[in-house]
Amino acid sequence: MRIEVDNLWKRYRRKVALRGLSLCFEPGRVTGVLGENGSGKSTLFRIVAGVTGASEGTVRIDGNDVGVRTRGETAYLPETDSFYSWMSVGEQLEFLSAFYTGWDAVKARELLDFMRLTPGDRIDELSQGQRARLKIVAAFAWPSRLVVMDEPFNGIDPPSRRRILEALVREYRVDTQTILISTHMVYEVEGLVEDVVYLRDGQVAIEGRADDLRAEKGGSLSDIFEEIVL
Amino acid sequence: MNPLVALYVKELKGIRLVGAVLTVATAAIVLVVLNDAADGGIHLSMALLILPYMCPPVLAGLLMHAISQEWAGNTQHQWLALPVPRSTLLLTKMAAVCTLAVAIYMLNTFALYMIYEQVLDTVQSGSMSPTPAGPMKIEAGELWVFTGALFGSLTLLLLGLGLAAASLKMMLNRFRGLLTVAVFLGGLWLTERLAPSVTGAIQSMESMPLDRSVLTAAFDGYLYLAVMGIAFSVAGLYVFDRYADA
Numbered sequence: 001m002r003i004e005v006d007n008l009w010k011r012y013r014r015k016v017a018l019r020g021l022s023l024c025f026e027p028g029r030v031t032g033v034l035g036e037n038g039s040g041k042s043t044l045f046r047i048v049a050g051v052t053g054a055s056e057g058t059v060r061i062d063g064n065d066v067g068v069r070t071r072g073e074t075a076y077l078p079e080t081d082s083f084y085s086w087m088s089v090g091e092q093l094e095f096l097s098a099f100y101t102g103w104d105a106v107k108a109r110e111l112l113d114f115m116r117l118t119p120g121d122r123i124d125e126l127s128q129g130q131r132a133r134l135k136i137v138a139a140f141a142w143p144s145r146l147v148v149m150d151e152p153f154n155g156i157d158p159p160s161r162r163r164i165l166e167a168l169v170r171e172y173r174v175d176t177q178t179i180l181i182s183t184h185m186v187y188e189v190e191g192l193v194e195d196v197v198y199l200r201d202g203q204v205a206i207e208g209r210a211d212d213l214r215a216e217k218g219g220s221l222s223d224i225f226e227e228i229v230l
Numbered sequence: 231m232n233p234l235v236a237l238y239v240k241e242l243k244g245i246r247l248v249g250a251v252l253t254v255a256t257a258a259i260v261l262v263v264l265n266d267a268a269d270g271g272i273h274l275s276m277a278l279l280i281l282p283y284m285c286p287p288v289l290a291g292l293l294m295h296a297i298s299q300e301w302a303g304n305t306q307h308q309w310l311a312l313p314v315p316r317s318t319l320l321l322t323k324m325a326a327v328c329t330l331a332v333a334i335y336m337l338n339t340f341a342l343y344m345i346y347e348q349v350l351d352t353v354q355s356g357s358m359s360p361t362p363a364g365p366m367k368i369e370a371g372e373l374w375v376f377t378g379a380l381f382g383s384l385t386l387l388l389l390g391l392g393l394a395a396a397s398l399k400m401m402l403n404r405f406r407g408l409l410t411v412a413v414f415l416g417g418l419w420l421t422e423r424l425a426p427s428v429t430g431a432i433q434s435m436e437s438m439p440l441d442r443s444v445l446t447a448a449f450d451g452y453l454y455l456a457v458m459g460i461a462f463s464v465a466g467l468y469v470f471d472r473y474a475d476a
Contacts, residue, residue, distance in 0.1 A: 013403060051310040051476035072313030078476070082308040086243070098236035099312050 001062050001073065001146045001178045002027045003048060008057035010043050010202075017043040019202040020057070025180060025195070027062075030169060032193035032210070033182040034225055040202040041182040042079050045150045048180070049076035061146065070146075072101065075139035079150040081131045083123045089134060090119030093141065100142040107172070108141035114167065128155035136168065143174045149181045153188060161188055186225045196221060198228055233314055234322065241296065241326035248292055249330045256282045256334045260341040267345050270352060276345060282338040283377070286331070286385040290392035293327045294410070297396040307476045316474060317467040320397075324389055324463070331385045339377050346373055379448070383455035390462030391417040397470040421458045425451075 003025040010018040018040045025031050033041050046052035047059055050066040061070045083092050089112070097103040112119065115133035117126075126134065132155040139147055153161045169192050173179065181189055196213055198205040205228050206213065210221060217224045231239075242249070259278045266273040297320070300306045309319060395413035399406045 046307075046476055049307075049311050051307055053472075053475065068313050068315055071311055074311070076307070076311045078307035078311075080304050080307065082305050084240070084244075084305055085303065094231070095236055095240055096308075098231040098233050099314070 003146070003178070003180075004058075004060045005044070005048075006058045006060075008044070008047065008059060009055045010040075010047065010052070011055045017202055018047075018054075021199075021203060022057075023197060023204055023207055025178060027178050028176050029194045030179045030181065030192060031195040031197060032186070032189045032221070033180055033197050033199065034184070034186050034189075034221070035182075035199035035205075036184055039199040041184075041199055042150050043202075044199070045076070045148050045180065045182060046078075048146075049074055049078075049148050051076070051078075072099070073145040075100075075142070075144035075147045077135045077139050077147075077149045077152050079154065081128070081135070083131060083134065085122075085124035087123055088119065089117055089121045089123065089126075092123060092134070093119070093138060096138055097142075100144065103142040105141075108137060111137040111141055111172065115164070129157060129160075132156045133164070136164065140168060140172045143177070145177060147173075147177055147179045149179070151183055152181065153183070153185075165189070165192060186222045187220075190221050193221070198225065200228060233312075234318065237312075237314070237319065237322040238325055241323050242329065244299070245292055245296055245326055245330065249333075252282075252285060252288070252330060253333055253337070256337045260337050263341050264344060267348060270348060272349070279338055279342050279345075282334050283381055285334060286381070286388045289327050289331055289385060290388040292330075293323060293389055293392045294396045296323045296327070297393075298399070310474065310476050316471045320393060320467055320470055324393065327389060328385070331381070335378065335381050339374055342377065343371075343373050376448075379452040383452040383459070386459030387421065387455045387462070388459070390459035390466065393466035394462045394469070395466075397466040397468075397473070400470065400473040400475070417458075417462055421455070424458070425454060 005021055005023050005025075008018050008021040009016070021040070021044065033044065035041050043052065047054050048061070048066065050071045059066050061074075064070055084095075087095065093108050093112075097105070097108075109119075115130075115137055117130060117133060117137065121130075123131065123134070132153065136149075136152060139149065153165070156164065165188065169179070181193065183189055193210050195208070196210050197207040206224070208216075213224060214220065217227070219227075259281060263273075263276050263279055266275045300309050310316070312319070391414050394417065395410045398413060399409055402409055
């Protein structure tokens with residue numbers, strides 16, 4: 001899915017999160033949206049996912065305004081746990097399956113096994129890391145056209161992060177899926193993202209193809225990120 | 231599963247604890263009253279049947295709690311990201327609360343119906359005097375309609391106010407409790423204020439022949455309350471659609 005962001009502003013009462021952001025995410029690519037805490041990554045993702053409105057400007061997904069239609073094609077993993085604590089893992093997935101076309105129960109089961117979760121587990125008894133894993137299961141159990149992952153590995157132990165991320169992108173990803181990943185831990189997504197957008201103070205600091213940026217700046221994405229931060 | 235059914239079932243499960251308490255309490259009242267009425271007499275405990283009919287404010291509070299709980303429980307991201315119109319999200323919550331209202335109404339009115347039929351039988355057999363106001367004109371079966379219209383219209387009005395208050399709270403960061411009180415007081419004041427003109431308009435509708443019996447004389451008032459409830463609900467849905475943010 002092609003996502004066009006044009007002059008996007010988001011103002012809260014005492015804070016401006018996005019300041020006239022304009023950029024384009026190409027379809028079928030994995031884009032890392034990088035930036036420090038408070039740079040506007042989560043706000044941008046919330047607007048793309050359709051859970052927050054913009055103060056000004058537009059986001060168009062394949063030419064459509066964000067709405068019911070685009071939400072039906074977007075798998076959104078918010079930064080925080082967003083599951084109903086009184087449900088079991090199986091109940092939560094069954095609930096979500098009612099809304100998304102092409103939900104694959106077999107794939108969901110495979111992903112649960114991969115993430116070492118069982119359908120009978122109650123969500124309020126899961127650890128933070130297990131909840132983070134469940135978010136990933138919910139996002140990849142159906143062939144969404146767009147996956148928006150906001151700090152998806154918060155709470156997951158570092159040794160597992162890379163294994164999970166690689167499996168998701170290389171094994172469980174549907175070919176045409178556009179994936180947006182936000183993180184402030186750039187080294188985690190270093191080898192997986194194809195495009196990169198660095199946000200700073202609600203604006204684009206740098207954007208481009210990951211390989212081009214590495215060649216141009218002569219360093220890793222982490223190095224470039226540190227340079228921008230400093 | 232159909233998305234609407236999935237949402238509705240989720241909302242029913244979400245209010246299951248309060249729902250169970252209200253339903254069990256109503257059932258207990260019904261059992262006590264019917265047990266006392268088994269001897270065919272009139273007992274003070276029968277007055278308890280009025281309590282379940284007074285639950286619409288509780289139901290409005292339950293609806294508001296169910297909405298605010300999405301934010302308190304941090305589930306608003308998942309909820310708002312679902313590919314259904316935002317109005318549907320709220321209407322399924324309202325449907326779940328209405329289901330509880332119907333259950334309470336059915337249970338309580340069943341007891342009232344049984345007792346009233348028993349009283350009518352006693353009056354007809356001559357072992358009890360009719361009411362001081364004259365012969366009893368209300369058929370036992372009409373009790374369902376009469377209490378349903380009264381309870382239903384009050385419930386709809388208060389749920390509409392609850393929906394409007396919960397939605398307006400999205401626009402404020404502070405003074406949310408004050409806003410809730412203001413919406414309820416303002417809404418009830420507005421309902422009272424508009425009553426004569428709207429009731430007059432309803433009465434003038436020739437397409438609705440109203441039977442001026444003891445029961446139906448009150449129906450235009452109930453209809454008015456229901457219309458106001460729907461109006462407040464529509465206002466709440468509009469505000470929620472525009473201002474609800476994860």
